[in-house]
Amino acid sequence: MFQAFVVSSRTNSDSKTLLTEPVGISPYAFATSTGTNEGTFARGFGNYQHKIDGGARLEIKFGLGQGKSDASTTREQFDAAHLLLRTLLDTNNSSDSNLNFAGKYSSPLGDGHTFAAGWDSEFGKRAQQKISLANGLPRFAGSGDDYDSQSRKLAAFVQDEWDISKTWATYFGLRWEGVETKSDSNLLKVKNTSSVFSPVLHGVWRLPELSSSGRDQIRLSLTKSYRPPTLADLIALPSLADVNTPVTPDRTGNPALKPELATGLDFAFEHYLGRSGVMSAGMFRREISDLIRRDISLQNDPSGSLGPRWVSAPRNIGKATTSGIELEAKCQLSDFMTDAPAVDLRANYSRFWSKVDSIPGPNNRLDQQAKQTANLGLDYRLAHLPLTLGGSLNWTPAYLVQSSATQAASVGVKRQFDLYGLWKFTPNAQLRLSANNALADDSLSGSQFVGTTFTQTSSVVAQTYTVWSLRLEIKI
Numbered sequence: 001m002f003q004a005f006v007v008s009s010r011t012n013s014d015s016k017t018l019l020t021e022p023v024g025i026s027p028y029a030f031a032t033s034t035g036t037n038e039g040t041f042a043r044g045f046g047n048y049q050h051k052i053d054g055g056a057r058l059e060i061k062f063g064l065g066q067g068k069s070d071a072s073t074t075r076e077q078f079d080a081a082h083l084l085l086r087t088l089l090d091t092n093n094s095s096d097s098n099l100n101f102a103g104k105y106s107s108p109l110g111d112g113h114t115f116a117a118g119w120d121s122e123f124g125k126r127a128q129q130k131i132s133l134a135n136g137l138p139r140f141a142g143s144g145d146d147y148d149s150q151s152r153k154l155a156a157f158v159q160d161e162w163d164i165s166k167t168w169a170t171y172f173g174l175r176w177e178g179v180e181t182k183s184d185s186n187l188l189k190v191k192n193t194s195s196v197f198s199p200v201l202h203g204v205w206r207l208p209e210l211s212s213s214g215r216d217q218i219r220l221s222l223t224k225s226y227r228p229p230t231l232a233d234l235i236a237l238p239s240l241a242d243v244n245t246p247v248t249p250d251r252t253g254n255p256a257l258k259p260e261l262a263t264g265l266d267f268a269f270e271h272y273l274g275r276s277g278v279m280s281a282g283m284f285r286r287e288i289s290d291l292i293r294r295d296i297s298l299q300n301d302p303s304g305s306l307g308p309r310w311v312s313a314p315r316n317i318g319k320a321t322t323s324g325i326e327l328e329a330k331c332q333l334s335d336f337m338t339d340a341p342a343v344d345l346r347a348n349y350s351r352f353w354s355k356v357d358s359i360p361g362p363n364n365r366l367d368q369q370a371k372q373t374a375n376l377g378l379d380y381r382l383a384h385l386p387l388t389l390g391g392s393l394n395w396t397p398a399y400l401v402q403s404s405a406t407q408a409a410s411v412g413v414k415r416q417f418d419l420y421g422l423w424k425f426t427p428n429a430q431l432r433l434s435a436n437n438a439l440a441d442d443s444l445s446g447s448q449f450v451g452t453t454f455t456q457t458s459s460v461v462a463q464t465y466t467v468w469s470l471r472l473e474i475k476i
Contacts, residue, residue: 014033028085037070147235153179196261223265276331278329279329291320342383349375395413
């Protein structure tokens, strides 16, 4: 099996900005901006399965992707008398390529034992060139230079899949996992390599007496995994803010980033309903080391032309823990009512806790992790028409994260309501009309910096829009 897709897009933007500062000297009074962004991305996924004599089986999965993006922005800043102060030109050209290749070989050994061995590999590469000019002069050292970053993740495992009885099954074995990251530029070359050996332990306790389907079960897993930094975070290319403050800093990468290592324990109970319904309750806990978090600090410009600047850069800050409860239900209305309409229901609720050791509380949570979230959705297939109607509602309450000893970020409540209608002309052709973000609530966010000499707070209210789409889907 192989599937592929290609996406190509072009975006043009124009904006006008009016800047008012009641305190201090404003760098400009108003500004105009024009920009273009062209991008093309292609990706393919493949899967190969082969049965071997004696009940052995080989499964291979692979994927590859290639993308290119070219962005250009021109900004002109004026004083109150409409005199041109400066012209800023930014171009950002990047290309990304990635490849993943994984496989698993399994063979029965008799007496309920199955030997399994496999591998998992991911390779990524990013090349980027960024030019930033102010009145024709470079705004930072290395403007126009070529920057490259690479990430390689390899894993291999062997395990024994043992059906101890009709009610008990377990997987146990060993897994090796290694990560290598590289960042290369004219100014700096950095390479990081790390690896870990860990046990693999998964257990399943089947409980056929609790349901008519005989498929109820309890799962328990012990895992260890790496999460490498993104290739964009490894490249030390700055993105300069027009108004440089602790809450609107420049952004850059960090070639010395190490991958995060997480050790986790998962527990889940699954109860099956009717033909396809399932209700599950799960708990998890993760111990994370070398956590990656962005930190804002005042730094001197290496070129010496811009003076001290507030800069946001990722770095490894130590250990963190996270845990949570996840509840999920998927079922058909007919599982509870006879002669019920063809309605599929789905719902889930999650509650999360986390703590970052090196940051003072009380809100020293993982970045961008809400305390809880819930989803509710349904699909209704009309009896006498080839039409399906459906929708889903997502709710995430407001939350505050203390991202460092001096910085905090807030996110407002989120309610997203999506609707769709699907008309099937034939089994191979259908038309889909959808409305995403039908409520179109404002997006609320904020940040705060509390320093030794001053405090700065930023609040952002961004208007959102309902996105309508009409898609004709044909199977060939």
